[in-house]
Amino acid sequence: MSLIKRSLAELIGTFWLVLGGCGSAVLAAVFMAGTNDIGIGLLGVSLAFGLTVLTMAYAIGHLSGCHLNPAVTVGLAVGGRFGYAEVPAYIVAQTVGAILAAALLLLIASGTEGFTLTSTSLAVNGYGEQSPGGYSLLSGLVTEIVMTCFFLFIILGVTDKRGTAVAGGLAIGLALTLIHLISIPVTNTSVNPARSTGPALVLFLSGEGKALAQLWLFWVAPIVGAALAGLIYRFFEEPTASA
Structure with a gap:
């Protein structure tokens, strides 16, 4: 399949990831809080992100590989799985x-009464005062590197032809769910530069620039973590037999 078609599949898949994951956080996390309290909360948002990857893994995995994430793409390249x-x-x-x-x-989201444009309007990522739990830049940096490293390591493992995984999409989706359960309080969980860029840029164009000022971390840390995982996994490769 041509690179253009595969890239288009990635566009569609990443659109679904941000719409489903961030949408669950913005529209459903605290729905009717204080009255009936039927919002999905941290657990629901974490599961939503995992489900976006799980569903797209089976929808476009055979088309583009279902990266949905610049860090994953870079990590797969470092790991020798992508050009x-x-x-x-x-x-x-x-x-x-x-x-x-x-x-x-x-x-x-802006179609409801009382809507106010803030950093939380699109579930942006951040550290310091932009962190859901007030965590520092260092905490955010370490968290994003480590979580992305393990995410990519799991992806490399379940897609390894030497393995026996028959439900790789499920394992990857559950891994992303677990990552969100751990790190939403720290950075609102990125592990994905594209996921961070979409909300930050749209808010900036709408007049809210705080998230864009911190966006650098959510490119640097996930890519470093993914590249590290690619290097680590290559350590487990079997040496090629000489002719």
Whole structure:
């Protein structure tokens, strides 16, 4: 399949990830709080992010590999599973998909009475005063590196041809769910530069720039973590027999 078609599949998949994951946080996390309290909370949002990856793994995994994440794309390249020449096209497609989803989510969210544009309007990522739990820059940096490293390590493991995994999409989706359960209080969980860029850029264009100022961390840390996982996993490769 052509690179253009595979990149388009990545755009669609990342759109779904941001719409489903961030949408659950913005629209459903605290729905009717203080009255009937039927919001899905941290557990529901974590599961929603996992479900977006799980569903797209089976929808487009055979088309593009279902990266949905610039850090995953870079990590797979470092791990020898993806060509470096195709990395830029995937990253552009993923980022565009995330921006389009964030724009649609803002349109939906702003259609309610009393809507106020803030950093929480699109479930943006952040540290310090932008962190849900007030965690520092260092805490955010370490968390994003470690969580992305393990996420990519799991992806490499369940997609390894030497393995016996028959439900790789399920394992990857559950891994992302677990990551969110751990790190939502710290950074609102990124592990995905595109997921962070979409909401931050849309809010910036709408007049709220705090998230964009912290966006650098959510590119640097996930990519470092994913690249580290790629290097670590290659350590377990069997040496190629000489002719």
